[in-house]
Amino acid sequence: MTVSITRRLLLGAAMALGLAGAAAAEYPERPITLVIPFAAGGSTDVVGRIVADRMSQELGQQVIVQNVGGAGGSLGAGQVAKADPDGYTILMATVATHALNPLILKQKPYDPVADFAPISLLVLVPNVLAVNPELPVNSVQELIDLAKKEPLAYASSGNGTPLHLSGELFKAMAGIDVTHIPYKGSGPALTDVLGNQVPIIFDNLPSASSHIASGKLRALGVTTKERAPSFPDVPAIAETLPGYETYTWNALFAPAGTPPEVIERLSAAAKAAMADPAVAERMKDFSATIVASGPEELAEHVKAEMAKWEPVVRDANVSLD
Amino acid sequence: MDLISNLALGFSVASSFANLAFCLIGVLLGTLIGVLPGIGATATIAMLLPITFQLEPVSSLIMLAGIYYGAQYGGSTTAILINMPGESSSAVTAIDGYQMARKGRAGTALAVAALGSFFAGTVSTFLVAIFAPPLTEVALKFGAAEYFSLMVMGLVMSVALAHGSVVKALAMVVLGLLLGLVGTDIYTGAPRFTMGITQYADGLNFVAVAVGVFGIAEILRNLEDEHDREVMTKNITRLFPTRQELKQMIGPVLRGTGVGSVLGILPGGGAILASFASYTVEKKLSAHPEEFGQGALAGVAGPESANNAGAQTSFIPLLTLGIPANPVMALMIGAMIIQGIVPGPNVVSEQPRLFWGIIASMWIGNLMLVVLNLPLIGLWVRLLTVPYYVLFPIIMAMCSIGVYSVASNTYDLFAVAFFGLLGYVMSKLRCEPAPLLLGFVLGPLLEENLRRAMILSRGDPTTFLTRPISATLLLLSLGVLILVFMPQIRKRRDEVFTESDA
Numbered sequence: 118m119t120v121s122i123t124r125r126l127l128l129g130a131a132m133a134l135g136l137a138g139a140a141a142a143e144y145p146e147r148p149i150t151l152v153i154p155f156a157a158g159g160s161t162d163v164v165g166r167i168v169a170d171r172m173s174q175e176l177g178q179q180v181i182v183q184n185v186g187g188a189g190g191s192l193g194a195g196q197v198a199k200a201d202p203d204g205y206t207i208l209m210a211t212v213a214t215h216a217l218n219p220l221i222l223k224q225k226p227y228d229p230v231a232d233f234a235p236i237s238l239l240v241l242v243p244n245v246l247a248v249n250p251e252l253p254v255n256s257v258q259e260l261i262d263l264a265k266k267e268p269l270a271y272a273s274s275g276n277g278t279p280l281h282l283s284g285e286l287f288k289a290m291a292g293i294d295v296t297h298i299p300y301k302g303s304g305p306a307l308t309d310v311l312g313n314q315v316p317i318i319f320d321n322l323p324s325a326s327s328h329i330a331s332g333k334l335r336a337l338g339v340t341t342k343e344r345a346p347s348f349p350d351v352p353a354i355a356e357t358l359p360g361y362e363t364y365t366w367n368a369l370f371a372p373a374g375t376p377p378e379v380i381e382r383l384s385a386a387a388k389a390a391m392a393d394p395a396v397a398e399r400m401k402d403f404s405a406t407i408v409a410s411g412p413e414e415l416a417e418h419v420k421a422e423m424a425k426w427e428p429v430v431r432d433a434n435v436s437l438d
Numbered sequence: 439m440d441l442i443s444n445l446a447l448g449f450s451v452a453s454s455f456a457n458l459a460f461c462l463i464g465v466l467l468g469t470l471i472g473v474l475p476g477i478g479a480t481a482t483i484a485m486l487l488p489i490t491f492q493l494e495p496v497s498s499l500i501m502l503a504g505i506y507y508g509a510q511y512g513g514s515t516t517a518i519l520i521n522m523p524g525e526s527s528s529a530v531t532a533i534d535g536y537q538m539a540r541k542g543r544a545g546t547a548l549a550v551a552a553l554g555s556f557f558a559g560t561v562s563t564f565l566v567a568i569f570a571p572p573l574t575e576v577a578l579k580f581g582a583a584e585y586f587s588l589m590v591m592g593l594v595m596s597v598a599l600a601h602g603s604v605v606k607a608l609a610m611v612v613l614g615l616l617l618g619l620v621g622t623d624i625y626t627g628a629p630r631f632t633m634g635i636t637q638y639a640d641g642l643n644f645v646a647v648a649v650g651v652f653g654i655a656e657i658l659r660n661l662e663d664e665h666d667r668e669v670m671t672k673n674i675t676r677l678f679p680t681r682q683e684l685k686q687m688i689g690p691v692l693r694g695t696g697v698g699s700v701l702g703i704l705p706g707g708g709a710i711l712a713s714f715a716s717y718t719v720e721k722k723l724s725a726h727p728e729e730f731g732q733g734a735l736a737g738v739a740g741p742e743s744a745n746n747a748g749a750q751t752s753f754i755p756l757l758t759l760g761i762p763a764n765p766v767m768a769l770m771i772g773a774m775i776i777q778g779i780v781p782g783p784n785v786v787s788e789q790p791r792l793f794w795g796i797i798a799s800m801w802i803g804n805l806m807l808v809v810l811n812l813p814l815i816g817l818w819v820r821l822l823t824v825p826y827y828v829l830f831p832i833i834m835a836m837c838s839i840g841v842y843s844v845a846s847n848t849y850d851l852f853a854v855a856f857f858g859l860l861g862y863v864m865s866k867l868r869c870e871p872a873p874l875l876l877g878f879v880l881g882p883l884l885e886e887n888l889r890r891a892m893i894l895s896r897g898d899p900t901t902f903l904t905r906p907i908s909a910t911l912l913l914l915s916l917g918v919l920i921l922v923f924m925p926q927i928r929k930r931r932d933e934v935f936t937e938s939d940a
Binding site: 186187 | 484487578582624626627636639640755759768769770771772776778846886893894896
C-alpha cells in the first residue's frame with residue numbers, strides 16, 4: 118500500500134515536472150469537464166452548474182458539466198481518480214465522496230487523499246432536523262424526551278448518506294433510539310414527512326427550506342455549530358447537545374499528479390467565481406456558506422472530516438459492500 | 439372568478455412572442471428526441487440546462503416542459519413504427535401500435551395516438567389549473583402501505599396485458615421482478631446480483647432493458663425473416679382514421695384520460711402505471727378482447743391518452759410541493775433553483791406569472807404538437823420504406839448513443855446487447871416483453887414500500903388492511919384476479935391463445 122502510494126506520488130511529480138512547461142503556459146486550451154458524481158437536478162448538481170458557468174468566464178474555456186451518478190457518488194469520483202492528471206477533468210466532490218464512502222465501503226474504489234489533488238473547498242451546506250407539525254414537540258429537548266417515552270422513526274435520503282449519519286450521530290449523543298427509514302433520495306423522504314407517514318426527517322437545509330418557511334415542516338435545529346444566517350430563528354442542535362456538528366460540503370478536486378500551476382489556475386478561478394455577487398446571492402438563497410478555500414485548506418479539511426466521521430461510522434455500524 | 443383571471447394571466451404570459459417561440463422550440467426538440475429511439479427527455483434537458491441560464495425563468499421552464507411532453511408524443515412514434523419504446527409509458531403503445539403498423543395501419547395508429555394525447559393533454563391541463571392544491575393533499579395520503587397495495591394492483595393487472603397464456607405472462611412478470619432486484623438493497627446496503635460490477639450498483643437501466651427486449655429483439659427477428667417488413671411497407675392504404683375509427687376511440691380516450699390524470703398525481707410510480715392500467719381497462723371492457731395484441735385501436739388510444747394525461751398531472755406535485763415525481767421533474771427543479779426560484783408550496787402565490795404561464799403554455803404546446811405531428815405522419819410512415827440495411831444500423835447506433843447518454847455508463851450498453859438477445863429468445867418462446875417490463879419497473883417499488891410499511895408498523899402486516907386506501911386497492915386487485923381466473927374468461931383467453939398459435 119505505502120509503496121504504491123509513494124510510486125504514484127513520484128509518478129505524479131515526474132509528470133508534473135514534464136508537463137509544467139508546456140501545459141501551464143496555455144492552460145486551459147480546450148474545454149474542461151467537471152464531473153458531478155450525482156444525477157442532474159440535485160443540490161450538488163445545482164451548485165456545480167452555477168460554479169461551472171462562472172468559472173467558464175474566468176478561464177476563457179467552457180467548463181462542461183458531466184453527470185456520472187451511481188453508487189452514492191463513488192462511480193463519478195472513481196472515474197476522475199483514474200482520469201489523466203492534466204487539469205481537463207475535475208470533480209465536484211462532497212462529504213459523501215471524500216469522507217463517508219471511503220469509510221463505509223468495504224471495497225474501496227479510490228483513496229480520497231492519495232488519488233486526488235485538492236483545488237478548493239467551495240461551500241458548506243447545513244443540514245436540518247425537522248418534524249411534521251403534528252408531532253407535539255417544539256424543541257430538540259422535547260423531541261429527545263418524547264423519543265425516550267415512545268417509539269419514533271426518522272426519514273433520510275438513504276443508507277450511508279450524510280443525512281443518515283447526522284441522524285445516527287444525533288441518536289448516539291442524545292442517548293435515544295429512533296428507527297431509521299431510508300429512501301431513494303431526499304424528495305420521496307420529504308414527501309412522506311409532509312404527509313406525516315414518518316414524523317421526523319434529517320434533510321439538507323436547501324431542500325427543506327421552502328417547507329420550513331411555509332410552515333409545512335417544523336424545524337427543530339440546524340446541524341451546524343452556529344445558527345444558519347438564512348434561518349436565524351432556528352436554533353443549532355449544538356445548543357442542546359454541545360459538540361454536535363455535521364454539514365454537507367462541496368469541493369473541487371483534480372486527479373493526483375495534476376501540475377501545481379494548473380491547480381493554482383483552477384483554484385484562483387474557483388475563488389473568483391465564488392466572489393461574484395450573483396453567485397453569492399444564489400448560494401445565499403441556497404442556505405450555503407461560501408468558503409472558497411485554497412488547496413492546502415481543503416487537504417486539511419478532508420483529513421479533519423475523515424477523523425470526525427470515523428467513530429460515528431464505527432459506532433453506527435454502517436458498512437456497505 | 440379567480441380561475442378565469444388566473445388563466446387569463448397565464449395565457450397573456452404564455453402567448454408573448456418569445457414564450458411562444460420557446461414553447462415551439464421545446465416541443466420540436468421533444469418530438470425529435472422522442473423519435474430518435476433511446477434518447478430520452480432526461481438526457482436532453484440535462485444537456486440544455488446550461489443554455490437556460492441566459493433565459494427568463496418562465497421561458498426556460500416553458501421550453502423544458504415542452505421538451506418533456508413533446509418527447510412523450512415522439513416516443514409513441516417509434517413505439518408504433520419500429521417497436522422501440524423509449525419510456526415505460528410507450529411500452530404499452532408498442533404492443534398494439536406496432537401490430538397496427540405491421541398491418542399497414544401505421545398512419546391510423548399515429549393519428550389516433552396524436553389526437554388521443556391532445557384530448558388528454560387539454561383535459562388534464564385544466565385539471566392541473568383547477569385542482570392542483572386539493573389533489574396534492576390526496577397524494578400526501580399515500581404512504582408506504584398504500585403504494586404497496588397500488589403496486590400489487592399494477593402487477594395483477596399486468597397479467598391481463600399478455601395475449602398469450604396466463605402462465606407465460608406470470609413467468610415474465612416474475613422474471614421482471616427478479617431483474618428489478620439487481621442493485622443495492624436500500625435498507626441494508628447489500629449489493630444484490632450485481633456480479634461485483636459497481637456500475638450495476640443502482641440497478642439495471644430501464645431504457646437499456648426496454649430498448650433491448652423490444653427494439654433490438656425486433657431487429658433480430660426481422661433480419662431472420664425479411665418478408666414481414668416488405669408486407670408492412672406495401673400495405674399502407676391511408677394515413678388518417680376513418681369516421682368510424684374516430685368514433686371507436688372516444689370511449690378509450692375518455693377512460694384513458696381519467697385513469698392517467700388520477701395516477702399521474704402520485705409521486706413515485708403513479709404515472710408509470712397509467713398506460714398499463716388503461717390498457718387493462720380497455721381489454722376488459724372491449725367486446726373483442728381477442729383483438730388486443732393483434733392491433734386493437736383501443737389498445738393505442740387508451741394508453742396514449744393515459745400517458746399524456748399522467749405526464750401533465752405529474753406537474754402537480756412539482757408545482758405545489760416542489761417534489762419531483764420522476765427524473766425529468768428533478769431536472770426542472772434544478773432549473774428553477776438555478777434561476778433563483780425556490781420550488782415549493784409558495785410558488786403559486788409568489789410567482790403567479792410563472793405558475794399560470796407554465797400551465798397555459800402546456801395547452802398551447804399540446805396544440806402545437808398536434809398541428810406539427812399530423813402533417814408529419816406521412817413522413818414518419820415513409821421512414822418504414824427505408825431499406826432495412828440502412829434503417830437497422832441507424833436505429834442501433836441511435837439506441838446506443840441514447841442509452842449511453844442517460845448515465846455515461848458503458849455497462850448500460852452491455853445490458854442492451856444482453857437484453858436484445860434475451861428478447862429474441864423470448865419471442866421464439868412466444869413470451870411477451872410487456873409483463874416483464876412492468877415487473878421490472880414495479881418490483882423495486884413493491885419491495886421498497888412493503889419493507890418500509892413493515893418497518894413503520896413494527897412488523898404488523900395488518901397495516902395493509904387497516905388503512906382504508908390500502909385496503910380498497912387490495913380489494914380491487916382481488917377483484918381483477920377473480921375476473922382473470924373466472925372460467926368463462928379463461929375459456930376466452932384459451933381461444934385467443936389457440937388462435938394466435940395457429
